[in-house]
Amino acid sequence: MNAHVIPPAAPPNAPVVALRDVHKSFGALKVLDGVSFAVGRGEVIVLIGRSGSGKSTALRCIDRFETIDGGEIEVCGRRVDDARLDVRALRQDVGIVFQSYNLFPHLTIEENITLAPHAVKKVPKAEARALAAKVLAQVGLEEKLHAYPEQLSGGQQQRAAIARSLAMQPKVMLFDEVTSALDPELTGEVLKVIEALAADGMTMVLVTHEMSFARGIADQVVFMHKGKVHEAGPAGILSSPSTPELAQFVGTGL
Structure with missing residues (x-):
């Protein structure tokens, strides 16, 4: 018997991602201490904070790379904290890109990109190849279709990982x-790709130090x-923080 639960269709104005009072510890170390935030459709949420503040852990919990100890996470109408969650279905709705590119070195860029659509979503090979060409064009790498990861710069590998x-x-x-992991010039080319995705209306959650x-x-x-959401609001809070901690973090309190 299949224990997976098909989520009900979320109402159109429901957040795409919602964390509600989320707690997570690694042993005695409390990493998330009652974290709550929501991401609407087409919104870009940026998580900032010092190393060890819980940003990356929050991101990994959204995609169920980590399980939570308390609270709720809802993504695309699915309860991520439900033990019966169909993780494979969740990951078809959620793309994640890490600082390490995680490309398979023995496969071409096209093969890296077509692997999951063909294996997971059963997209026919010809259609998957057309899709690979399309997403590589989206990140400005259409000419690297048949290259191997080692033939690409770090910035190009990161753009291929996004594709x-x-x-x-x-x-x-x-x-x-x-x-x-990128130098400033390569950083710029990756950020341009993310800006273009935002302009196209992609819902995104980013952890970054690029203020x-x-x-x-x-x-x-x-x-x-x-481990807590200390301050949240529109991007203007970076210019006029309400708390000394954020002021110090962005450099205005030094």
Whole structure:
């Protein structure tokens, strides 16, 4: 008997992602301490904060890479904290890109991109190849279809990783410090791709240290501090923080 539960259709104005009083510990270390925020359709939410504040853990909980100890997470109408969750179905709706590109080195960029649509979504090979060409064009890499990852720069590999996620046609994209391993020039080319996705209406949650980028792209900024949402609001909070902790973090309190 299949224990998976088909989620009811979410109302059209429901948030795409919602965290409600989420708690998570690793052993004695409390990493998320009652975290709540919501992401509307087409919104870009940027999570900021010092290393160890819980940002990346919150992101990994959204995609069920980590399970939570308390609270609720809802994504695309699915309860992520439900033990009966169909994780495979969830990950068809949620794309995630990490700071390490995680491309398969022995496969071409086209093969890296077509693998999941063909294996998971049963997209026919010819259709998957057409999809790969389309998403590579979206990230400005159409000429790298038959290249191997080692033949690409770090910025190009990160853009290829974004294209691979887009090929699954997700409803929400998660980005975890995707530019932290790149030099400034390569960082810029990756951020342009993310800006274009935002302009196209993709729902996104980003963890980043790029404050000027956050100011320009965020519909909402969530500042995490010691496992809690310490301050949240529109991008303007980066210019006029309400708390000394955020002021110090963005440099205005120094």
